[in-house]
Amino acid sequence: MGLMSRRDHRWSSPSLWGATTILGALLVFSAPGAAFAQTSQDVAVRDKLIADQEALLNAYRCQFDTDTGVVPGGCRDGRPARAAAPPSGFAGTPTASDVAVRDKLIADQEALLNAYRCQFDIDTGLVPQGCAPTAEAQQTPQPGNGQADSDGYTAVAVGDGHTCAIATDNTITCWDDDTHGQASPPAGTYTAVAAGDGHSCAIATDNTITCWGNDTRGQASPPAGAYTAITAGYEHSCAIATDNTITCWGNDTYGQASPPAGAYTAVAAGGRHTCAIATDNTLLCWGRAFYGEIDAPAGAYTAVGAGGWHSCAIAADNTIACWGRDNYGQASPPAGAYTA
Numbered sequence: 398m399g400l401m402s403r404r405d406h407r408w409s410s411p412s413l414w415g416a417t418t419i420l421g422a423l424l425v426f427s428a429p430g431a432a433f434a435q436t437s438q439d440v441a442v443r444d445k446l447i448a449d450q451e452a453l454l455n456a457y458r459c460q461f462d463t464d465t466g467v468v469p470g471g472c473r474d475g476r477p478a479r480a481a482a483p484p485s486g487f488a489g490t491p492t493a494s495d496v497a498v499r500d501k502l503i504a505d506q507e508a509l510l511n512a513y514r515c516q517f518d519i520d521t522g523l524v525p526q527g528c529a530p531t532a533e534a535q536q537t538p539q540p541g542n543g544q545a546d547s548d549g550y551t552a553v554a555v556g557d558g559h560t561c562a563i564a565t566d567n568t569i570t571c572w573d574d575d576t577h578g579q580a581s582p583p584a585g586t587y588t589a590v591a592a593g594d595g596h597s598c599a600i601a602t603d604n605t606i607t608c609w610g611n612d613t614r615g616q617a618s619p620p621a622g623a624y625t626a627i628t629a630g631y632e633h634s635c636a637i638a639t640d641n642t643i644t645c646w647g648n649d650t651y652g653q654a655s656p657p658a659g660a661y662t663a664v665a666a667g668g669r670h671t672c673a674i675a676t677d678n679t680l681l682c683w684g685r686a687f688y689g690e691i692d693a694p695a696g697a698y699t700a701v702g703a704g705g706w707h708s709c710a711i712a713a714d715n716t717i718a719c720w721g722r723d724n725y726g727q728a729s730p731p732a733g734a735y736t737a
Contacts, residue, residue, distance in 0.1 A: 435491040443499035444484035450506040452481035457513045466641050466660040466676050488734065498736055501551060556592030556629070561599075563590055569599055579610030593629030593666070598636075600627050606636055616647030630666030630703070635673075637664055643673055653684030667703030672710070674698050680710055690721035700737060711735055 458464045459472035470479030487495070514520045515528035552563040558574030567586035575581055577595040585607065589600040595611030598619060606619035606627060614632040622644070626637040633647030633654040643661050645654035651669045659681075664673040670684030670691050680698050682691035688706045697713040707721030707728045715734035723729055 435493055435496050437487050437491060439496050440487040440491045440499065441484070443496065443503060444487070447499060447502055447506065448481055448484045450503065450510060452477075454506060454510060454513070455481070457510070457517070457519075461513070461517045463513070464639075464641070467662065495736060552590060554590045554592040554597070554629075556597065557594040557631075559592060559597070561590045561592050561597050563587055563599075567602060571597065577611035582609060583607055589625075589627050591627045591629035591634065591666075593634065594631045596629060596634070598627050598629050598634050600624055600636070604639065608634065614648040618646060620644055620646060626664060628664050628666040628671075628703075630671065631668045631705070633666055633669075633671070635664050635666050635671055637661055641676060645671065651685035655683065657681060657683060663699075663701050665701045665703035665708065667708060668705035670703065670708070672701050672703050672708050674701050674710070678713065682708065688722035692720050694718050694720060711737070 455468045455477045458468050459476050462472075462475075465472050468477050470477065472478060511524045514524050518528075521528050549565045550562045551565060554561050556579065559571055559580040560573060561569055561571040561580070561582060563569055567588065568584070569582040569587050569590055571580035571582050571592075573580060579592070579595050579597050582597065582599070586602045587599040587607075588602055588604075591598050593610075593616060596608055596617040597610050598606055598608040598617070600606055604623035604625070605621070606624055608617035608619050610617050612618055616629070616632050616634050619634065619636070623639045624636040624644075625639055628635050630653065631648070633645055633649065635643055635645040635654070635656065637643055641660035641662070642658070643656040643664055645656050645666075647654050648669070649655055653666070653669050653671050656664075656671065656673065660676040661673045662676055662678075664671065667690065668685070670682055670686070672680060672682040672691070672693060674680060678697035678699070679695070680693035680701065682693045682703075684691055686692070690703075690706050690708055693708070693710070696718070698710040698718075699713060701710040702708065704721075704727065707719060707723065709717055709719040709728070709730060711717055715736065716732070717730035717735055719728035719730050721728050
């Protein structure tokens with residue numbers, strides 16, 4: 398895919414024209430307040446836009462030599478070495494959750510596209526309200542989900558005895574057990590939130606990390622830097638930095654806060670272990686291994702979660718694999734295809 402020269406704001410690629418057309422259709426489908434039944438077309442439209450946005454993200458990454466570790470197949474001569482795979486069809490009847498998951502990914506992709514546009518001074522005419530001196534002047538609005546923006550949420554995190562969620566205005570609300578202040582989030586705007594045992598952490602809109610609650614083991618004392626993903630375990634926390642490396646802090650008795658070197662796309666902190674997905678889609682776990690909770694299966698995976706003594710992941714074929722303690726059947730997942 399050819400890219401435009403700097404400050405040339407005209408679309409020059411047919412696939413990008415297609416993405417613009419699909420986005421217009423998507424906004425019609427999901428206009429705030431409009432109730433609609435989910436259909437395979439709702440999913441297909443979103444999947445096509447997700448694929449087009451990812452192809453453009455990878456083109457930017459290769460041209461400007463940034464975040465190239467996440468480009469499938471790497472870069473060659475300033476371009477992705479591998480052509481983007483077309484989206485696969487959706488089997489069955491989609492739910493509102495299927496559509497909402499895709500809407501969130503579309504919003505995240507568009508936000509990153511605009512960050513690249515502003516950082517590298519390219520296609521800036523497509524950024525809402527243009528670019529500020531060092532960042533977007535206005536955050537990209539998130540596609541609607543059929544609810545009014547004033548009372549909706551975009552993310553939720555469940556801890557041991559408390560829960561936190563990000564509202565559509567990007568503020569955080571928490572409730573239930575607040576013994577250590579874990580349900581008393583600070584003011585500000587955030588893009589991701591994680592709830593642990595007696596602490597919580599979140600990524601602010603400037604990509605820095607804020608934590609609150611119990612800090613007896615340093616689990617609520619995050620490092621400086623810029624991050625894209627966050628997770629909270631029993632007494633430790635981990636985050637993925639913008640260079641795709643993992644940083645952890647807090648209790649490291651079993652090595653759960655000592656991540657291996659490498660580049661990763663997802664991370665999950667459990668009781669006293671941690672698991673992550675590398676950029677080649679393989680799984681890696683570290684920390685306590687009393688019940689096999691760090692014995693990750695071979696294969697390619699797209700999402701991972703960690704509990705007290707067990708872990709689960711979604712494979713590339715959308716099936717679920719679990720490992721670790723199974724005394725209540727928590728590591729014996731049902732058959733079927735899953736997205737989250």
